[in-house]
Amino acid sequence: MATDSADSVVQKDRSMVLQKNMIAEHFKRLERAPESGEPVVYTFVPGNLTELIRSFDALPLLPEINALQSGMRGKSKDYIAEAERAGHSEDVCTYVKCDIGMLKSGNIGPTGTKLPKPDLLLLSYTGCYTFMKWFELLREEYDCPTVFLQIPYQGDGELEPEHRKYIVDQIEADLIPAMEKISGKKYDEDKLKHHLGLAAEAEDDLVAVLHSAKNRPSPIDSYFGGVYYVGPIFSAFRGTEEGVEYYRELRKEVEARVAAGLGPVTPDGSLDEQDYRLVVEGPPNWTSFREFWRMFSEEKAVVVASTYTKVGGTYDLGFRHDPSDPLGTMADYCGGCYTNLNMPSRIDMLVNYIKDYSADGFVINSVKSCNSFSAGQLMMLREVEKRTGVPGAFIESDLVDPRYFSAANIKNRLESYLQMIDARRQRTAS
């Protein structure tokens, strides 16, 4: 999720300015945390328990966000090299290596401020094996407690009641006492409920934004633009007043674009003429993000739905945080994050997106770094094609390792794919 690069977009809506200011202020608070005494909790995007963290007046910090921001700012190459020199394999996740490299290079965060050490490593083990090793590695660098929160995988396509109970048991037995200890504050359920209520409010507005892509033209790009839209809710701002304000404003802007028949803002301006409506599976490449986006927008291709924008929660499938069941709703949230869904559920999601958003095609961006996403995507491609009759495209890149982004290759594949869609249209028309 991109969270602070509103600068890179040509036209600035009020929501973009809001987001930029929110992020900047958050990182300033993080920098001041050693003096202000605000506890800092490192955690991951999928399965993040921001409302709980906020209810203890602690600040969340998300290493994947730092890594992707380093990728966007052209710093990841050196960080990865630093980690590989320290013995990390070229085969493993580049987010991890980027984060380790950043740490070894002085731990300067995305906005140029020094990142504080964690008071707690909250390892929310949701949908990604690498998370476990990532925090075991970070734990070696910091002298702070670690809480391991195991989120069972939805192997049978649902969060089973005993899995939900397991998550709640862990929150009660391990996480809340750890939060009490680092913050010096007692668990306050009313405060947590308040944050959960704010989360649900923002989630409603985010879903309205995502659903707006059903319009023609779509007023949003659900992948390249989508990563900005989900930034606040997937990171530090779910369950906050700022988050609510941001999504209220974003929704207003998007609804205004719908009313005006406008498309999304892209690096080259508004994409009002849209020749291709696509669904995208997989994370974006961050090191050449704008170039990647432009490959689509130049072809007048708009992404109407994406799975990556669901890694931090599948709100568009109906989930909302429920303040009346604070711990249970957090368990449901964690269990439902995209990469915690089994392959049949992921395939269903793509099939439904193609139908619900009247897509002309779908593209899988397979990233070398992420087995959680990538292992099985070739089968997904075939299954989705079989079930929808819509052909798919398969491109390969990486998250933050620029060595694995081959622009010519990707552009060729994308152009060929769009030509294939044209040919199908002509056949259908004749």
Add this chain to the structure above:
Amino acid sequence: MSNRKIIIEWALGVYEDLHFTAARETLSQNPNLKAVGFLPVYAPREVIVASSMLPVGIYGGGDQIEIIRGDAYYQSYICHLPRSVIELAQSDRLDFLSAVLFPSTCDVIRNLSGMWQVMYPDLYVRYLDLPHVRDPEVGGKFWERELRTLIDKLGEVSGHRASDDDLRAAIHLYNEVRWVIRELYRARSAEPWRLPTEELYLLLRAGEVVAPELFLDKARAYLEAIHEDSPPMKDRSRVIVVGTFCEQPPLGLIKTIERAGCWIVDDDLLIGNRMLTRDVQTQGDPVANLAEAFILHSEKTSVLYEPDPDGKKTLMAQRVRAAKADGIIFAAPSFCDPALLDRPMLRSGAEEAGIPCIAFKYAENTGQFQQFREQAGTFSDSIKLWGGS
């Protein structure tokens, strides 16, 4: 031919047979028996046996199978194991299985469980989420509930729901299996020239696909036979091989390491067969006993969370001490997240403790061993020259 050679030839035959004839014969001789496949690293075999089913370890095709269909399912940057597992399945070599269990080893095996659900909708498929939380009241209770679900589900597949007595009998049987494996490891560590890893590995691989009773007979007989005609003692360096718990190295690589001048005195090969480090209680609630054994007495491995902040740092030194080893060979399959992400932590701990280490990567179908011979040989020589741990 000596007993030892007879047993190892039998094991080699089972290992090389990618049609799983031994398992198929067991099924044809027992019409009520069904087979359950499981992928690395750990599956509770007691539950399978108690459900009147034959556990069959699925470790891919190694270097013996040409991948024709499997590569169409995976990008170049995914490890080799799932390709050959799919190849086995797509060539009908796994058609005797009634269920397949996919333990939470890594995201590749996790996602393979869902691929199986799509490709084989009539087969029972279960993802086994192993517990990482070591509190018996939290992680233990979770695993106990998972085991009870598995018992119910396998009962539906086999037509026989395991009773407590069935489970106790299976626990007893696998306590015997684990005992004999521990004895084999102990014997190898004491006199590695009598029990080369090439032979031990073949015996254990055979044990993954035959009935546990048959494995027990063979393993006990082998233990008795190792003094019959063992190879001569040789002065070699004693090493631990770390990282080989999931995708298995080709047999040629194991042979190469030992022939290059190293005795393997401890390893991660097939670690699921000895994941529980102590006997499981046979008195009381068998499911609770199995759960407790996993939570409190399982091997430390890269696929499970390490709750002790110093655990990774100190693990290698502990293992080296226990095995009286001179050094460590970190051998990881290419693109193996668990082994490769763990390696920097384990290696730095080992090096801080003054333990010599080398590292390389392999794939199950690696066919050229020259570089490994040179690396292992140089490593052994350097230990001889400058000393081990």
